[in-house]
Amino acid sequence: MNNETKNIHSKLLGISSSLKAPKGQTNKFGGYRYRSAEDILTAVKPLLTEWGCTLVITDEMVEVGSRVYVKANAVLADTEGEFSISVSGFAREAENKKGMDDAQITGSASSYARKYALNGLFAIDDTKDPDATNTHGKDSSRPVSSQIDF
Secondary structure (H helix, E strand, C coil), X not given: CCHHHHHHHHHHHXXXXXXXXXXXXXXXXXCCEECCHHHHHHHHHHHHHHHCXXXXXXXXXXXXXXXXXXXXXXXXXXXXXXXXXXXXXXXXXXXXXXXXXXHHHHHHHHHHHHXXXXXXXXXXXXXXXHHHHXXXXXXXXXXXXXXXXX
């Protein structure tokens, strides 16, 4: 691995380890908190400047069988070299969604795909806040949920 390739990986490591993307949204129906692609982008932009990188996200439509997926490509590039790292995320368009026109359905799938591409690129996981898992000394007989709520 040459120095420039190592450099982009070192920069990604620095950005990923510094990135704090809180779950700034609340699902009104389920009552759970989640993060959107916009939440991640707001948190990562200052780090891109600090580490000398750019981030470009593009979408493309991919048809598999009779279903359409949005494929989001997130590319982190080193401004001091010619190397980059890319990750893709996919989300399937709903055939129909109550209250949404076709453009809104595609936009919703794009947002999901972009969020998952960013999660993959920056190693964003679903760690819980300590208070969310702390029983405060009470014995809890509830099983731990394996649901992921980005």
